[in-house]
Amino acid sequence: MLIIIILCSLFCHSSLSDDSKELTIKDIDLLTATITDLQQALHSNQITSYNLVKSYLERIKKVNNELHAIIETNPDALDQASKLDQERNDNKDAKRSPLHGIPLLIKDNIATDDKMNTTSGSFALLGSKVPRDADVIYRLRKVGAIILGKTSMSEWSASRTTNQTREGWSARGGVSKSAYVENGDPCGSSSGSAIATSIGLCAAALGTETDGSIVCPSSRASLVGIKPTVGLTSRAGVIPVSHSQDSVGPMGKTVRDVALLLEAIQGIDPRDNATLNIDAVRPNNYTQFLLGTEGFKNMRLGVVRYGVFYNYTTSESDIMSEEQIQSANDAIELMKHYGAYIEDPANIQNIENINNGTSESVVLKTEFKQDIEVYLSKLQNTNIKTLADLIQFNNDNKQLEFTEYMPDHNLFEASENTTGYNSSKYTEALATNLRLGRTEGIDYTLDKYNLDALIMIGDGASSTAAIAQYPIISVPLGYLTENNGINKTLTGTPYGILFISRAWREDILLRVAHAFEQATHVRDRVRPKYAI
Ligand SMILES: *[C@@H]1O[C@H](CO)[C@@H](O)[C@H](O)[C@H]1NC(C)=O
Ligand SMILES: *[C@@H]1O[C@H](CO)[C@@H](O)[C@H](O)[C@H]1NC(C)=O
Ligand SMILES: *[C@@H]1O[C@H](CO)[C@@H](O)[C@H](O)[C@H]1NC(C)=O
Ligand SMILES: *[C@@H]1O[C@H](CO)[C@@H](O)[C@H](O)[C@H]1NC(C)=O
Ligand SMILES: *[C@@H]1O[C@H](CO)[C@@H](O)[C@H](O)[C@H]1NC(C)=O
Ligand SMILES: *[C@@H]1O[C@H](CO)[C@@H](O)[C@H](O)[C@H]1NC(C)=O
Ligand SMILES: *[C@@H]1O[C@H](CO)[C@@H](O)[C@H](O)[C@H]1NC(C)=O
Ligand SMILES: *[C@@H]1O[C@H](CO)[C@@H](O)[C@H](O)[C@H]1NC(C)=O
Ligand SMILES: *[C@@H]1O[C@H](CO)[C@@H](O)[C@H](O)[C@H]1NC(C)=O
Numbered sequence: 341m342l343i344i345i346i347l348c349s350l351f352c353h354s355s356l357s358d359d360s361k362e363l364t365i366k367d368i369d370l371l372t373a374t375i376t377d378l379q380q381a382l383h384s385n386q387i388t389s390y391n392l393v394k395s396y397l398e399r400i401k402k403v404n405n406e407l408h409a410i411i412e413t414n415p416d417a418l419d420q421a422s423k424l425d426q427e428r429n430d431n432k433d434a435k436r437s438p439l440h441g442i443p444l445l446i447k448d449n450i451a452t453d454d455k456m457n458t459t460s461g462s463f464a465l466l467g468s469k470v471p472r473d474a475d476v477i478y479r480l481r482k483v484g485a486i487i488l489g490k491t492s493m494s495e496w497s498a499s500r501t502t503n504q505t506r507e508g509w510s511a512r513g514g515v516s517k518s519a520y521v522e523n524g525d526p527c528g529s530s531s532g533s534a535i536a537t538s539i540g541l542c543a544a545a546l547g548t549e550t551d552g553s554i555v556c557p558s559s560r561a562s563l564v565g566i567k568p569t570v571g572l573t574s575r576a577g578v579i580p581v582s583h584s585q586d587s588v589g590p591m592g593k594t595v596r597d598v599a600l601l602l603e604a605i606q607g608i609d610p611r612d613n614a615t616l617n618i619d620a621v622r623p624n625n626y627t628q629f630l631l632g633t634e635g636f637k638n639m640r641l642g643v644v645r646y647g648v649f650y651n652y653t654t655s656e657s658d659i660m661s662e663e664q665i666q667s668a669n670d671a672i673e674l675m676k677h678y679g680a681y682i683e684d685p686a687n688i689q690n691i692e693n694i695n696n697g698t699s700e701s702v703v704l705k706t707e708f709k710q711d712i713e714v715y716l717s718k719l720q721n722t723n724i725k726t727l728a729d730l731i732q733f734n735n736d737n738k739q740l741e742f743t744e745y746m747p748d749h750n751l752f753e754a755s756e757n758t759t760g761y762n763s764s765k766y767t768e769a770l771a772t773n774l775r776l777g778r779t780e781g782i783d784y785t786l787d788k789y790n791l792d793a794l795i796m797i798g799d800g801a802s803s804t805a806a807i808a809q810y811p812i813i814s815v816p817l818g819y820l821t822e823n824n825g826i827n828k829t830l831t832g833t834p835y836g837i838l839f840i841s842r843a844w845r846e847d848i849l850l851r852v853a854h855a856f857e858q859a860t861h862v863r864d865r866v867r868p869k870y871a872i
Contacts, residue, residue: 365395371540371871372864375442375597378543382428382441389421389428389441389486396443396488400541402872408508408516409535411448413489415455420486427484438600440484445542447533448490448513449497449579450474450588456487460579461495461510463740464733468722474577475612476546476588476605483604488542491532492516495746497550497581498529499708502750507531507557509745518560519868520819521832527556527799533591534561539868544592544601550581550704552802554589555814559799559836560659562816562863564598564853565591567802569843570809571614572606572622580711582704583614584770585806593863595815595854599626602846619844629847635855636678639848641839642686642791643672647695648801658799661825664835667818668797671837674859680852683789688804694776695800700807702769705755727756777808782840792848793841805840812840813849816862832869 365387368377381387397413404410414420424441446452449460451470459465472478477487492513498504507528508516516531518524519539526535530547534557537545547554549567558565566589573588580586590601603626609615623629643649649665676682688694709727716725724730731752734741742748758766778784781804785794796804797817805812814836822831837856841848857863 365391369540370395370399371867372593373540373543374594375438375543375592375600378442379438379440383435388425389443390418390425392441393417393421393443393486393488396541399872400489403539403541403870406517407519407535407539407870408492408514409532409539409541410445411461411490411492411513411532412456414487417443417486417488424484424486436482436484437604439480439604441486442484442543443486443488444480445489445491445533445536445545446477446487447530447545447547448493448510449548450477450546451577452477452487452490454487456490458490458579459512460497461493461513463511463737464724464730465719465722466512468724469720470577471718472577475574475609477577479605479607485604491530491536491545493531494528497548497553497579499581499704500752501746501748503747505747506745509743511740515745518833519870520562520834520866521830521869524560524830524833527560529553530557530591534558534563534565537561537563537591537593539870539872544590544597546588546601546605547591548578548586548588549802549806550585551700551806552799554591555802555812555836555838556799558591559814560834562819562834562866563591563593564595564813564815564857565589566598566602566813566846566849567805567811568602568606568846569811571612571617572844572846574607574609574612574615576609576611580708580715582707583711584703584707584773585809595850595857596627596630599630599850602626622844623847626846626850629851630854631851632858633678633855635851636675636680638679639793639852640681640683640789640791641675641852642785642789642794643682643684644688644691644794644796645685646687647691648796648798652798652800659820659826659830659833659835660798660800661820663821663824664797664818668795668837671817671856671860672795675856678855678859683791686785686789686791686794688781688785690776690780691804694781694803694807697803699769699772699776700803702765703773705751706758706761706763706766708755709758710760727752731756773807777804777810782808782810783842786842793839793845793852796838796840797835801838810840810843811846811849812838813853814838815853815856818862819866832866834866
């Protein structure tokens with residue numbers, strides 16, 4: 341054993357690595373390379389994981405000063421890659437999974453028990469010690485994935501300020517920017533995971549979503565992103581906003597990559613009771629549902645028009661133009677052409693009461709105070725134990741934590757003011773969410789028209805699935821033109837189309853998203869402005 345280690349220290353790196361500072365690996369364009377492409381290249385000895393990590397680190401160095409997509413890289417990533425290369429070399433058939441040796445990036449609110457920090461973008465938790473890897477990280481490492489680094493995000497998952505002048509800002513990460521548009525708002529809060537994947541700083545990434553935080557940045561980066569049903573993926577070890585709504589999910593260049601990642605991270609975890617609800621019949625193989633355009637056959641889809649395609653309530657950072665509506669209408673015609681049945685409209689009743697966020701905000705602010713204190717109680721090497729400590733930290737470090745992008749503390753203070761799960765305001769709001777989102781919302785509409793899934797568009801369209809705790813997927817739909825009617829500076833901004841369904845029906849979402857992707861290949865049409 342010792343001899344092998346000594347020999348390896350002499351030869352392994354030199355035989356496995358190539359010291360040239362290349363941003364691409366021969367015949368592989370890392371901008372577009374998918375997990376499946378990389379796995380094939382690894383399998384045929386065309387590349388090594390060591391080389392792959394090295395190239396990704398070079399690419400990060402090259403663009404991060406401009407885009408601010410990454411907060412930290414993993415100092416052990418090259419060593420871990422060498423070990424995984426060695427394992428593959430020792431026995432070609434010992435491949436742990438389709439993720440063996442694949443470098444991934446992780447949102448900064450997902451705990452890694454290694455040299456990296458887990459901070460939600462804030463200086464408050466810098467240097468704190470997490471008790472263990474988050475469950476999703478444990479699962480990724482077990483199947484051979486390499487955690488390449490932590491991505492920037494809207495600080496505290498955008499749960500600090502009511503004045504979100506721009507998404508993707510954090511004190512540690514700075515102002516993160518879209519790879520597609522000069523100074524483009526990447527949306528949030530999983531901003532860096534989206535930017536990094538879109539410009540090929542990793543094969544794919546993990547994000548988290550409370551309401552829109554995976555699907556919106558994925559949409560703005562011409563990526564596929566899925567927020568799974570709350571409880572399909574464990575939140576243990578994830579800096580929370582709300583246990584009722586938070587969900588960890590994959591963001592990737594293709595539906596297939598997202599399906600592979602979802603397969604790897606889902607599962608029951610005793611540390612997150614929501615995962616105990618996982619339906620016994622949930623599939624553990626999601627790629628079986630990827631049928632190409634055939635996937636549209638026998639699918640019954642409903643178009644949620646009211647409050648989504650028209651009479652849409654925008655907020656400052658939402659983007660919604662007539663041309664988006666036009667491309668969605670064209671997309672719906674295309675789905676019909678491929679054999680989908682379309683119910684149009686299939687509206688959600690009371691969607692204004694969902695979109696106005698009244699009951700949702702009560703649930704989020706009440707749960708944040710409780711959930712963050714449970715998370716903090718498990719940390720070592722920090723004096724921050726309560727939400728009040730966080731507020732105090734920010735007030736003591738105003739020059740770091742208050743900027744034009746994070747001008748106030750309103751949501752932290754509103755959360756600090758809440759009185760816990762016994763307050764009738766909270767229990768009523770939670771019941772209202774489930775009624776509006778499920779029994780009068782998604783379930784009602786799907787039942788009424790006997791549908792498999794619903795179609796929506798727009799950055800603000802995630803709230804129905806959010807309060808229902810149901811899954812939602814975004815798949816690329818188009819790019820704003822000069823005539824977008826909102827602002828010329830947005831020209832080139834990608835946008836997606838959303839599908840939502842019932843609890844545990846990720847299979848349906850992946851199937852229709854794959855069918856749409858294969859019918860259109862929207863992502864392949866445009867290279868990001870900052871492409872390297
Ligand atoms: C984590 O933060 C500490 C500062 O507390 C820093 O010294 C260390 O380099 C950080 N880790 C990484 C991987 O950047
Ligand atoms: C899960 O639920 C059980 C039973 O209600 C409870 O005892 C336990 O503390 C819960 N675990 C977590 C991690 O919340
Ligand atoms: C999942 O199913 C597909 C199609 O049936 C199959 O090709 C693939 O090997 C399966 N994946 C795993 C991990 O078993
Ligand atoms: C939008 O709502 C207003 C009233 O709030 C109504 O007058 C108008 O007709 C609606 N627009 C559409 C396209 O339905
Ligand atoms: C928002 O929805 C609530 C019900 O959840 C309703 O009582 C309230 O009037 C609505 N507010 C606005 C501003 O539309
Ligand atoms: C939001 O912050 C900006 C920059 O500090 C400020 O100009 C603006 O007035 C704020 N808006 C609100 C609604 O507080
Ligand atoms: C929190 O409560 C204090 C004291 O009642 C009040 O002054 C403050 O406005 C409240 N803050 C928010 C954001 O609700
Ligand atoms: C909440 O209510 C339950 C049951 O009514 C009670 O046992 C519990 O002590 C209450 N918790 C708080 C924090 O008041
Ligand atoms: C367009 O966006 C730019 C950059 O954000 C801004 O300065 C300008 O005021 C906007 N123009 C309009 C018409 O909104």
